[in-house]
Amino acid sequence: MPTSRAIGAYQKHATDPVEERVNNFAPLVKKLAYHLVARLPASVEVDDLIQAGLIGLMDAARNFDPTAGVLFETYATQRIRGAMLDELREADWLPRQLRRSMRDIEAALVKLEHKLGRAANESEVADAMNLPLADYQELLADCRGHQLIYYDDHDSEDDSRSALDSMAADHKSDPLNEIDDNAFRQVLIDGIANLPEREKMVMALYYEQELNLKEIGAVLNVSESRVCQLHSQAVARLRVKLRDWTQK
Structure with a gap:
């Protein structure tokens, strides 16, 4: 035994x-x-x-x-x-203040693009929002994770749940996988093509290569926090383009 x-x-x-x-x-x-x-x-x-x-x-x-x-x-x-x-x-991961902040950024981008006829840089957006550049960049970092697709643009008392349910429905949590309409997809492609070069690279590395922010930072030789800022600003620019398209 x-x-x-x-x-x-x-x-x-x-x-x-x-x-x-x-x-x-x-x-x-x-x-x-x-x-x-x-x-x-x-x-x-x-x-x-x-x-x-x-x-x-x-x-x-x-x-x-x-x-x-x-x-x-x-x-x-x-x-x-x-x-x-x-x-x-x-x-309760998505505070309402985050959505309000991102919409303020988008509103400033719309006004500046119409005024300048080109993509505004960070300093110009910060000035338009009456913020020091450092405060604007901190706001971009706080807005990390704001969705490219309009998960939170619907009038709902439980925006955080609707956003999460949308993420759960897509097993990769990738906004690009949510887009089936060819015209919508083309607007998005054109919008990415017109992004400032560094923001365009961030979006490509993140959504196409599926690198995380730390890995993208290593590729671009910048901090993870800086990549987060660039990503948030790129998302804001694309949301403006998509909103213009949906309102036509």
Whole structure:
């Protein structure tokens, strides 16, 4: 009869499929968290998303059915992202002040574009909003994560939930995947093509190459915070273009 010590040694070295899945796919949680947090206000901590995602991963590892004909990575990705979105719903992640701030930026961009006949730079937008440049850039950072598509432009008493539900419906949380109308898509493509060069590069690296803000910063040799500012401003410019198109 095997001793308790022998049994313990066997259990220690035996392969636990649940533990193995968690260990192998833990890096996926971090990747998804960093990609999601870039779409959220600066008040959202990436560590909170990672913690929620790990719970989702453990749940996926325990409940995965290898005979279901689905890859574990596909199944786990859905469960991880779902756990993160549940955490965000409970935290009320999208304050109304953020939406008001972004709309103020968009209004300033509209006036300046009509006045100048070109894309306004940050200093010009800051002046139009009667803000020091540093304060305007801080506002851009706070507006991180404002959606490209008009999730929050509908009159709803629960804007945060509608935005999150839209993100959950799209398994990649990628606004570009929400666009089916060819004319709408063309307006967006034209809008991106007309962005200032650095903002255009940020959008390409983020949505096409799926790099996170830290990785984009390394490519552009700027800080993650600076990439966040450029992304928010690019989104504001594109929202102006899309709004003009929808009102025609």
